[in-house]
Amino acid sequence: xxxxxxxxxxxxxxxxxxxxxxxxxxxxxxxxxxxxxxxxxxxxxxxxxxxxxxxxxxxxxxxxxxxxxxxxxxxxxxxxxxxxxxxxxxxxxxxxxxxxxxxxxxxxxxxxxxxxxxxxxxxxxxxxxxxxxxxxxxxxxxxxxxxxxxxxxxxxxxxxxxxxxxxxxxxxxxxxxxxxxxxxxxxxxxxxxxxxxxxxxxxxxxxxxxxxxxxxxxxxxxxxxxxxxxxxxxxxxxxxxxxxxxxx
Amino acid sequence: xxxxxxxxxxxxxxxxxxxxxxxxxxxxxxxxxxxxxxxxxxxxxxxxxxxxxxxxxxxxxxxxxxxxxxxxxxxxxxxxxxxxxxxxxxxxxxxxxxxxxxxxxxxxxxxxxxxxxxxxxxxxxxxxxxxxxxxxxxxxxxxxxxxxxxxxxxxxxxxxxxxxxxxxxxxxxxxxxxxxxxxxxxxxxxxxxxxxxxxxxxxxxxxxxxxxxxxxxxxxxxxxxxxxxxxxxxxxxxxxxxxxxxxxxxxxxxxxxxxxxxxxxxxxxxxxxxxxxxxxxxxxxxxxxxxxxxxxxxxxxxxx
Numbered sequence: 001x002x003x004x005x006x007x008x009x010x011x012x013x014x015x016x017x018x019x020x021x022x023x024x025x026x027x028x029x030x031x032x033x034x035x036x037x038x039x040x041x042x043x044x045x046x047x048x049x050x051x052x053x054x055x056x057x058x059x060x061x062x063x064x065x066x067x068x069x070x071x072x073x074x075x076x077x078x079x080x081x082x083x084x085x086x087x088x089x090x091x092x093x094x095x096x097x098x099x100x101x102x103x104x105x106x107x108x109x110x111x112x113x114x115x116x117x118x119x120x121x122x123x124x125x126x127x128x129x130x131x132x133x134x135x136x137x138x139x140x141x142x143x144x145x146x147x148x149x150x151x152x153x154x155x156x157x158x159x160x161x162x163x164x165x166x167x168x169x170x171x172x173x174x175x176x177x178x179x180x181x182x183x184x185x186x187x188x189x190x191x192x193x194x195x196x197x198x199x200x201x202x203x204x205x206x207x208x209x210x211x212x213x214x215x216x217x218x219x220x221x222x223x224x225x226x227x228x229x230x231x232x233x234x235x236x237x238x239x240x241x242x243x244x245x246x247x248x
Numbered sequence: 249x250x251x252x253x254x255x256x257x258x259x260x261x262x263x264x265x266x267x268x269x270x271x272x273x274x275x276x277x278x279x280x281x282x283x284x285x286x287x288x289x290x291x292x293x294x295x296x297x298x299x300x301x302x303x304x305x306x307x308x309x310x311x312x313x314x315x316x317x318x319x320x321x322x323x324x325x326x327x328x329x330x331x332x333x334x335x336x337x338x339x340x341x342x343x344x345x346x347x348x349x350x351x352x353x354x355x356x357x358x359x360x361x362x363x364x365x366x367x368x369x370x371x372x373x374x375x376x377x378x379x380x381x382x383x384x385x386x387x388x389x390x391x392x393x394x395x396x397x398x399x400x401x402x403x404x405x406x407x408x409x410x411x412x413x414x415x416x417x418x419x420x421x422x423x424x425x426x427x428x429x430x431x432x433x434x435x436x437x438x439x440x441x442x443x444x445x446x447x448x449x450x451x452x453x454x455x456x457x458x459x460x461x462x463x464x465x466x467x468x469x470x471x472x473x474x475x476x477x478x479x480x481x482x483x484x485x486x487x488x489x490x491x492x493x494x495x496x497x498x499x500x501x502x503x504x505x506x507x508x509x510x511x512x513x514x515x516x517x518x519x520x521x522x523x524x525x526x527x528x529x530x531x532x533x534x535x536x537x538x539x540x541x542x543x544x545x546x547x548x549x550x551x552x
Contacts, residue, residue, distance in 0.1 A: 003279040005520065043518065050465055050518050051309050075309075091520065211305045211455075213314070214517040216279075218272035220292070220321045221307040229300055230321055248303060 006030050008088050011064070017134075017141035019071040020113065021080045023088075024064050030092060034060035036121035037097025037207055037239040040067065041215035043089040044078045053079060054212045054234070056117035056184075057093060059145075068116040068142075094215055098205050098239050100124045104179040107131065107171055108150075109193065111185020115142060117207055118184055122149035129153075129174045133167030133185070136160045168192055178202060187247070194242040204242035208233050249534055250541040251527070253287070255486055255508050256409035256434040258370050260287035261342045263542055264499065264527045267464075267490050267513025268293055268348035268373065268413075269318065271523075273332040278339070280520040286527055287509060288344030289336075290437075291328065293375050295349075296356045298324035308446040308455035313465025313492070314514060315444045317458035320350055325360055329367050337368055344370040346411070354388075357398055361406030372408045373488075374399070377415030377440035389415040389440075392427035399431035411435040411488060414479070416468075417443050421475050422482040429483045436479060437488035437511070439472045465514040466492040473505050480506020480547055494522070496529015503545040 012024030030040070034057050041052040053075045059066040071080045082088065103126045110118045110132040119142060122128045130152040134140045137160035146152040154162035155170045163170040168189055175181060175196055183193045184207035197204035210233045213221035217235035224233050225246040231237065251262040261284070266277075268290040274283055283289060301321025308315040322328075328347070336345055347369040351357040357374065364372055376389035376398060388394050395412070403410055412428040414421060416439040425436055441462025446455045454460070472491025480487055489507025492514070493499055499510040515522035534542065 002281055005280075047466070048311055049309055050312065050514070051307075051314065052518065211307045213307050213316070214270070214276070214520075216276045216520070218276040219270060219307075219316075219517060220272075220301065220318050221304075221316060223301070223304050223306065223321070225303075230304075 006090055006092065008065070008090060010082055010084050010086050010088065013082075013084050016068060018138050020068060020139070020141055021071060022058075022066065022068045023082070024066055025088065026063055027065065028063040031060045031063050031065045034065055034093040034120070035097040036100060036124055037117055038093040038095050039117075039238060040065070040090045040092030041094055041212075042079065044075055045089075046075070046078050049075045049078065051075070051213065052091065052215055054094075054215055055079075056207070056238070057120060058116045059120045059123065068113070070113045091215055095234055095238050096236060097121075098182055098207075101180055102126055105177065107174050107178045107181045109167055109171055109181060109183040109185070109189070111167060111189045112139070114183075114185030114189075114207070118182065119145055119149075121182055122146055125149065129171075129178070131155065131167040131171040131174070133157065133170075133189075134161070175200065175202075180204065181242075183207070183242075190242070190245075191247050194245060194247070197242050205239050206242045206245065207238045208240055208245065209238065249531065250543070251531065253508055253543060255488075256371060256411065258344055258409060260344055260509060262287045262527050263503065263509045263530065264523055265290055265344070265346065265488065265509055265511045266516060266523050267511045268346075268375065269316075270513040270516045273328065274336050277516065277520055277523075281524050283340045283343040286343060286523045288346055288370065290346040290348050290373050290511065291332070292322050293320045293348045293350045294322050294325045294328055294360070295320055296325055296351065296360055298322065298327065303457040305455055305457055306461075308461065310444065310446055310463065310465075310467070312467035313463055314517075315446055315456060315461035315463050316441070317456045317461035319458065325349070325363060329363065333367060333369065346371045346373050348373045348375050348413070350375040354398055354401060357402050358405050361402040361410075365405065365407040369408060371411055371435075372406055373411045373413050373437055374402060375413045375440070377413050377417075389424065390418050392423050395424055395427045396431040399428050399433050403432040409434040411437050413440055414438040415440050416471060416475055422478050425479040425483050429485050433485060435486045435488065436483065437490065438479060439468070439475050439491045442468055442471065464492070466494055468492045469498060473501055476502055476507050477505040477549065493526065496526050496531070496533055499526050499530050500533050500545060503542075504547070504549040506547040506549075508546050
């Protein structure tokens with residue numbers, strides 16, 4: 001039995017914050033197979049921008065897979081113009097996601113759009129403490145979704161909503177008393193998570209991002225430096241143990 | 249309908265192979281279809297010793313194509329011969345395996361040619377045209393004298409058909425092709441990637457950490473077709489044509505220009521079934537034009 005390209009009908013679409021687009025994709029197999037932290041690789045159907053776009057899976061339930069992405073460049077711009085009723089050609093679920101330690105004392109730490117792939121994880125944890133950072137009030141999103149999973153603190157860089165400062169600073173106390181940190185967000189944040197986890201001797205898993213080619217491990221483009229050399233983000237990652245990652 | 253092509257004494261079920269560096273060692277795409285449906289695969293470029301590759305980012309998207317600067321990350325030839333090759337040979341009976349080799353020095357190439365002779369690889373593709381490594385690579389492929397020396401010396405040690413992969417980053421590709429032929433190459437493959445660059449105008453930084461990289465994808469196709477045609481007019485050894493092939497029609501164009509085999513590369517990233525769809529596309533073209541034997545297409549362009 002061979003892996004198939006999946007065709008998913010867009011059954012829901014909305015802008016959940018400025019330039020942050022949510023699509024609900026209908027495909028039973030995809031929703032069943034998806035694990036927290038994995039991604040899908042979407043053909044945007046452009047002759048100019050030929051590469052597929054890797055987008056993290058935000059949530060999966062019944063026959064629906066929810067993805068959320070930021071309109072950042074031409075590719076995501078094209079993707080943002082797809083409408084309900086249209087069908088997307090995608091590969092997935094791909095990659096290695098988070099190790100779900102259901103009953104562990106977990107801190108879930110998201111920075112900006114790095115928050116999106118953490119929802120499906122948080123939903124699978126018994127009592128996660130969630131900390132999400134955004135640039136400003138305008139960018140804040142998914143607070144309700146996360147609050148349904150556990151106590152959730154929102155931080156904004158300029159203090160226009162919630163905690164004034166970075167989410168990692170808001171999470172300091174919680175990280176003093178936890179078994180594992182799960183994080184996704186900007187590199188400086190992930191670097192800090194690694195350092196904190198190493199100091200405290202606790203586990204941490206971080207989701208890495210890199211410019212990607214095939215998405216299935218064949219082209220060796222999307223690599224991340226780890227203790228064992230350059231590992232493929234699309235296959236060994238995107239989620240790595242923080243202790244394994246070597247920041248360059 | 250006959251789709252079989254005899255290339256350098258090796259019988260390919262059909263003329264479609266995959267481009268080195270775009271198809272790993274076959275495992276990943278074999279999850280999507282049976283590799284016996286295509287003619288063969290050229291594996292990720294191998295070096296004598298394992299190689300770490302370049303610092304990322306290693307890919308940039310450009311108009312109708314991509315730039316890459318992987319820098320030949322690979323587990324080394326021995327690892328391939330011990331682990332990957334037996335898997336491929338056990339699982340696939342028809343799909344031909346082309347070992348793509350790249351070296352830092354002349355001695356590396358010679359040693360690899362010798363080691364592969366003892367394996368059941370079907371063909372060797374000698375990469376003297378990689379633009380992404382500091383030593384060797386394209387340096388061997390831009391001077392006819394060097395091409396001649398390296399081809400001759402590897403041929404002495406290697407009992408497999410030797411295909412020399414040519415760089416398009418030269419003034420006169422026909423001169424390089426003739427040098428390889430005269431030195432004993434059994435076949436040629438072209439084109440490797442065109443050296444390119446992309447700059448992020450906001451950060452003023454190149455996208456690639458290597459600053460420059462090799463361009464591939466549909467945008468390079470006209471250059472590739474032209475080079476295949478020029479080379480085919482100047483040599484008598486067969487050619488694997490590649491550069492921006494997306495479907496059967498593109499493949500037919502390369503064959504008309506003079507290619508005996510065609511290679512699908514970057515398009516695999518867009519569509520994992522690209523190579524097998526190219527096979528079907530060629531067959532459709534043959535049916536539509538009443539062509540009995542795919543070999544009739546090779547070099548059948550009618551130039552003005």
